[in-house]
Amino acid sequence: MGIDDIKLVGVMGGGVMGGGIAQTFAAHGFTTIIRDLNDDLIEKTRASMVEGRFGLNGAVERGKMTKADYDATMARFSFTQNIRDLSDCDLIIEAVPENLELKKTVFAELDAAVNHSAIFATNTSGFSIGDVNKAVSRRDRFIGFHWFSPAFIMKPVEIIYAPETSEETIATMEAVGKQLDKVTIRVKDAPGKYGFVANRIYFAMVAEARKVLDEGIASADDIDTVMKLGYNWPVGPLGMTKGARGGWQ
Ligand SMILES: NC(=O)c1ccc[n+]([C@@H]2O[C@H](COP(=O)([O-])OP(=O)(O)OC[C@H]3O[C@@H](n4cnc5c(N)ncnc54)[C@H](O)[C@@H]3O)[C@@H](O)[C@H]2O)c1
Structure with missing residues (x-):
């Protein structure tokens, strides 16, 4: 084909x-x-x-x-x-x-x-x-x-x-x-691993952002803000998971 x-x-x-x-x-x-x-x-x-x-x-x-x-x-x-x-x-x-x-x-x-x-x-x-x-x-x-x-x-x-x-x-x-x-x-394909290339790297980053939030050292908005402004990311790590689940209205 x-x-x-x-x-x-x-x-x-x-x-x-x-x-x-x-x-x-x-x-x-x-x-x-x-x-x-x-x-x-x-x-x-x-x-x-x-x-x-x-x-x-x-x-x-x-x-x-x-x-x-x-x-x-x-x-x-x-x-x-x-x-x-x-x-x-x-x-x-x-x-x-x-x-x-x-x-x-x-x-x-x-x-x-x-x-x-x-x-x-x-x-x-x-x-x-x-x-x-x-x-x-x-x-x-x-x-x-x-x-x-x-x-x-x-x-x-x-x-x-x-x-x-x-x-x-x-x-x-x-x-x-x-x-x-x-x-x-x-x-x-990597049997036993979840997430191919981008998601494996992305999940590690989101997990760290959640840890930072759970430790109470910064707010969710501030975590997203510093990653957007500091690293030129278009969306912060916590904002990104919302868009992916609910669609980008
Ligand atoms: N949302 C994201 O950012 C994203 C990104 C990349 C890959 N994915 C993957 O894409 C897939 C779909 O994710 P989504 O976010 O679009 O989910 P979703 O829930 O928005 O859409 C899934 C659709 O499949 C339909 N469905 C369920 N059973 C069905 C069946 N038997 N026949 C036909 N349709 C059926 C549901 O009614 C629903 O409309 C998942 O495997 C997800 O991991 C999602």
């Missing part, structure tokens, strides 16, 4: 990440279908993709997207509650909540429902790809594709390969990343 074979992309799970990921695929020419569980969740994702702080309306207002590209992007994404509507997808990006058993259940369902040649990618924040891929029969076409929030805006994507992942799959996902105007980095 090369990049030219990818005509239809399925995103499993709207939400904070799935909506932004789907928006990015659609904006870069991929026909994209998003599966979530009910009408309310789908409407929430649609609203965030179109009217949210980093949505398509704002991209046009800020001059980042022409009206013609906006119209084309809007026509390239759709929603479903039925997993069978993903059966013809060539690439699936999974963005359901961070629960290993849920992800394995979802991938087992997808493995049965989706075109056998399709690539499966998980946006897990840190589970070993060698654990998640046990749920599928296509382990050579199974990979980690880890985005940052807000997905439409942030540049990097970590590409995590297990021993079973084929070089062709890695190369295809690097080409997909390039088409999405992202910067990909390759990461070797």
Whole structure:
């Protein structure tokens, strides 16, 4: 499966990440279908993709997207509650909540429902790809594709390969990343560790910020302020965790 074979992309799970990921695929020419569980969740994702702080309306207002590209992007994404509507997808990006058993259940369902040649990618924040891929029969076409929030805006994507992942799959996902105007980095799966590269370093930093807060030596706002002003971070370590959980409204 090369990049030219990818005509239809399925995103499993709207939400904070799935909506932004789907928006990015659609904006870069991929026909994209998003599966979530009910009408309310789908409407929430649609609203965030179109009217949210980093949505398509704002991209046009800020001059980042022409009206013609906006119209084309809007026509390239759709929603479903039925997993069978993903059966013809060539690439699936999974963005359901961070629960290993849920992800394995979802991938087992997808493995049965989706075109056998399709690539499966998980946006897990840190589970070993060698654990998640046990749920599928296509382990050579199974990979980690880890985005940052807000997905439409942030540049990097970590590409995590297990021993079973084929070089062709890695190369295809690097080409997909390039088409999405992202910067990909390759990461070797590390069983027993949680968080690939960025999250392992980030979690260590947040843990230290929490320790400082718990010791009562500075307030949360002051901790964020000194890291923003002292190290030119756009967001402080404690403010960052709020945005990641709740979305960037
Ligand atoms: N939030 C972040 O900053 C961030 C960054 C990078 C990676 N991630 C990872 O991305 C994944 C999703 O995180 P999120 O923050 O977007 O979660 P979220 O809770 O905002 O969204 C998850 C969505 O999946 C849906 N869902 C649940 N079960 C489903 C199923 N069987 N089929 C289809 N949809 C289903 C939920 O209804 C929900 O809309 C997690 O693995 C998380 O660790 C999150």
